[in-house]
Amino acid sequence: MASVTFTMHWNTGTVTSSVRSPRYVPPTARSVSVSVNGGTPQYLNAPATTITIDAPIGTDTFVFQTYDDQNGQGNVLSRASVTQPIVSGAANTVNAVLNGVVASVTISLSNAAPNAGVPATVNVNVAARDADGNTIVGPGDYSVPIHLAVSDSTNSGTLSLSTNNLPNSATTATLTYNGGTLNSGLPAGPTATVVASGTGIAAVSAAFTPKPTIYQFSIPTAANKPRYIAAGSDGNMWFTEQPGNAVARITPAGVVTEFPVPTPNAFDTQGQGPHIIGASDGNLWFTESGATANKIAKITTTGTITEFSTLFAPPPADQPFGLVDRGDGNIWYVAHGSSRVGFVSYNGSQAGETSVPTASAGPFGIATAPDGNLYYTEQNVDKIGRVHDLFTSQSEISLTATSAPFDIVRGPDGNLWFTENGRGNIGRLSPNSFSVTGEFQVPTQQGAPWSITVGQDGALWFTEQGQPLSIVDKIGRITTTGTVIDFPSPVSGLALQGIATAPDGSIWFCEPGSAPATPGRIGKLVY
Structure with missing residues (x-):
């Protein structure tokens, strides 16, 4: 056997490791145990600094542990294990650096x-x-x-x-x-x-938790005003411009390319009508709402435009507004000027229209529902209509006076969600009961919500334009349980209008603006 003496360097007591000496000894250590080759440990209690033990001649393994109480009691704070030869007739030095025991x-x-x-x-x-x-x-x-x-x-x-x-x-x-x-x-x-x-x-x-942030992109012609926007099958966003008489493509990086519409004055002068959607045929479809245009058109992702005239010539002018891909091989639309509902097939070979029950109703938006019907808003008469096809009877329900329903969309919960531009509400309609089951005030008074879309987060997103125009400029979000928040645009006076969800989940929207003071832009909200 040989004697081995150990010296324990207790620390100075500070809890800060960078100034503690020695650095690797816990400040709350009160005793240390030493055992040789798995034998019975011996203990050294602070503040004593040395302990002598007997160790066999040869290669030995020494195990050290520190505790937060005397005599090896309490919690184990750190430990070390060292294996080295021990010789007789000479001083044996064993160095060990303690490593903390993670709790x-x-x-x-x-x-x-x-x-x-x-x-x-x-x-x-x-x-x-x-x-x-x-x-x-x-x-x-x-x-x-x-x-x-x-x-x-x-x-x-x-x-x-x-x-x-x-x-x-x-x-x-x-x-x-x-x-x-x-x-x-x-x-x-x-x-x-x-x-x-x-x-x-x-x-x-x-x-x-990244902060939801809005980014804005300029368009090539400052006087043009973006109106409505949709996601294309090519991964880009596409939007209509009035004035400008064009459909434009914007990449995720904000690069804009404009494609002129062949028909002059294709869009209504107020810019309320030129809606656009991405359809299951891979094209973008849009409405030519101008008083002398009266067409439904499609544009390929390479920019080729094909136009289809609606069936009924003026008077009154059809002025098609909202449109939707029903999934039956047709694009369905509402004619704001003539108060009709119509469709055109993907290749334009079939088309038809029928009048809505209420004259001069001014239908604005249209959406599909799980029951297979189409639902449309009637802006002028504060109603929502329901139609299955051109050969069955339609139904209508009345909303509160001055609601002025604009856009409508099928929600992730199977209900129809719509904007009440006149009363500053987001409405919820059950297709099962064909009744309004909720109206939710937007956060900003006179917010005048305009367009609405479904986000990848399972909520509904909408634009707030404001009354009079351009006093709000916010993007709103409402959950299917009715919780509403909104996000202000970085620049005011842009009169937010169309809104859509991109393939990556970001929310894109149109800011028509009022050039030259506030030229039109495309906005993107990432959350």
């Missing part, structure tokens, strides 16, 4: 809420702690490795980690956000988090 972890992000829509990389700050809450600074590996994972139920791939494992305090990690849509920044949205865990350790997480 818990903390996690935070250097920037948890960057602007949505812009790629960002943030630091993932993870601290392993012992049972007394002391931060473990190394220098060796943790007693158990820390595992990192992204929890994002809404958009897999939007977030990624530089590493998934932290074996020690010297290993760092970053979180990369690709700028895509992430519901985490919305109120009550499913939160995206970075989760830190380890064997025997309670998992903890840090939320990543």
